[in-house]
Amino acid sequence: MIEKVRERVRDLLSSGEVKGFLGLSNKYGNTGPHLFCDAEDLDGLVIGDWKGPGDARYTLNKQLIHIVRKYPDDVFGVLVRGCDDRGLKVLYTWNQLNPEKVIPVGIACSQDLADACECRKPYPDDFVAGEKVEGRASDSVARLDALDVAGRFEAWLKEFSKCIKCYGCRDVCPMCFCKECTLEDDRLVNNGVIPPEIPVFHLTRAVHMVGRCIDCGLCNEVCPADIPLRTLYKKVADIVDEEFQYRPGQELYAKSPLNILMQPSSTG
Amino acid sequence: MDYRTVLTTCTYCGCGCNFYLEVLDGQVIDTIPCKTHPVNEGKLCIKGWNVHEFIQSPKRLKRPLIRRDGVLTEATWDEALDYTVSGLKAIKDAHGSDSIAFLTSAKVTNEENYLLQKFARAAVGTNSVDHCARL
Numbered sequence: 438m439i440e441k442v443r444e445r446v447r448d449l450l451s452s453g454e455v456k457g458f459l460g461l462s463n464k465y466g467n468t469g470p471h472l473f474c475d476a477e478d479l480d481g482l483v484i485g486d487w488k489g490p491g492d493a494r495y496t497l498n499k500q501l502i503h504i505v506r507k508y509p510d511d512v513f514g515v516l517v518r519g520c521d522d523r524g525l526k527v528l529y530t531w532n533q534l535n536p537e538k539v540i541p542v543g544i545a546c547s548q549d550l551a552d553a554c555e556c557r558k559p560y561p562d563d564f565v566a567g568e569k570v571e572g573r574a575s576d577s578v579a580r581l582d583a584l585d586v587a588g589r590f591e592a593w594l595k596e597f598s599k600c601i602k603c604y605g606c607r608d609v610c611p612m613c614f615c616k617e618c619t620l621e622d623d624r625l626v627n628n629g630v631i632p633p634e635i636p637v638f639h640l641t642r643a644v645h646m647v648g649r650c651i652d653c654g655l656c657n658e659v660c661p662a663d664i665p666l667r668t669l670y671k672k673v674a675d676i677v678d679e680e681f682q683y684r685p686g687q688e689l690y691a692k693s694p695l696n697i698l699m700q701p702s703s704t705g
Numbered sequence: 706m707d708y709r710t711v712l713t714t715c716t717y718c719g720c721g722c723n724f725y726l727e728v729l730d731g732q733v734i735d736t737i738p739c740k741t742h743p744v745n746e747g748k749l750c751i752k753g754w755n756v757h758e759f760i761q762s763p764k765r766l767k768r769p770l771i772r773r774d775g776v777l778t779e780a781t782w783d784e785a786l787d788y789t790v791s792g793l794k795a796i797k798d799a800h801g802s803d804s805i806a807f808l809t810s811a812k813v814t815n816e817e818n819y820l821l822q823k824f825a826r827a828a829v830g831t832n833s834v835d836h837c838a839r840l
């Protein structure tokens with residue numbers, strides 16, 4: 438798998454098609470993000486399987502945004518799994534990245550990872566390595582849906598009460614690119630005070646991820662309190678899909694339902 | 706263009722969480738928690754997440770200051786060290802080693818803490834060593 442990725446990256450770099458390739462590298466005994474700029478120096482390149490499949494994934498699209506904000510005229514390659522590919526579509530749609538300046542190098546996820554992620558589409562549209570495996574619906578959402586409303590609310594309050602308000606869920610999210618963040622708005626959030634107001638803090642973020650969250654699960658992985666944030670956002674995405682037939686990252690340039698809601702209605 | 710992700714250890718407390726500092730053309734622009742590090746396994750607290758901000762803060766203390774006539778003024782390291790040495794010596798001569806205590810930090814490395822207690826015990830001759838993590 439890694440050889441195919443390396444081969445593709447080598448081609449992109451040696452032909453000069455990309456200025457750099459943002460991927461993952463093993464260095465200093467750990468796996469982390471790395472910008473590869475030399476076709477002859479790809480030894481450290483990995484796909485982020487550390488002890489298990491996909492357990493060393495990083496928010497590469499977010500880092501790509503950081504780079505292209507300063508170098509908008511250059512073309513960069515980036516390592517993408519299915520979720521990152523969904524992310525790119527949404528980021529193109531919201532003008533955060535320019536599709537003409539990004540060359541994704543796709544990998545398909547294993548069935549184990551797709552199961553752990555409860556991923557609907559565990560592969561990018563195009564990929565150079567890996568096999569296409571079945572996507573699946575979410576059992577974790579179904580388990581909570583099986584409770585009555587009071588039980589569900591109690592379960593979520595119990596989870597939210599563990600929050601240490603580190604803002605890691607927001608900071609890691611490749612789809613959180615706003616300059617002003619609602620989670621720092623004094624009208625909603627008591628800034629600089631812990632613990633956070635529950636459930637307002639978490640529900641505010643959940644509502645804000647409508648039309649954005651591409652279900653990568655990085656927020657869930659980064660949460661020091663192990664709050665199942667991904668399940669919450671999956672549920673929100675399900676509701677929006679049912680009501681508006683929209684799921685972020687499914688189609689390029691599809692309008693988010695928030696755009697539709699913001700249109701002035703014809704009856705005034 | 707020079708883009709690097711530099712693995713380093715958080716200086717905010719003694720836990721030792723690891724993260725990558727994202728450095729673009731010499732500017733530290735973001736913090737990325739290291740997923741494979743056994744201490745923090747990809748997680749950080751709010752201080753760690755914002756560690757890149759203080760590095761370039763204009764308010765950061767970068768030079769030693771000596772209070773002269775009640776006003777903190779910039780000094781060279783040699784001046785500051787001479788001042789400290791003569792101050793410590795004067796106190797030790799007048800009141801003995803046990804009139805001096807050392808307060809060290811959870812924000813520095815083990816090795817630096819070791820050096821400080823060594824200095825306290827071997828050079829100054831006091832066992833009074835404490836640190837901010839007890840506060």
Ligand code: SF4
Pocket residue numbers: 491518519520521546550551552554556557558559560652653654
């Ligand atoms: S969310 Fe899907 S595409 Fe992303 S890592 Fe998990 S299985 Fe792979």
Ligand code: SF4
Pocket residue numbers: 606609610611612613646649650651652653654655656657667670
């Ligand atoms: S799963 Fe979490 S980190 Fe990923 S896009 Fe959704 S909210 Fe952001």
Ligand code: SF4
Pocket residue numbers: 599600601602603604605606607656659660661662663664666
């Ligand atoms: S990552 Fe977890 S603990 Fe941190 S703010 Fe988000 S929900 Fe709270």
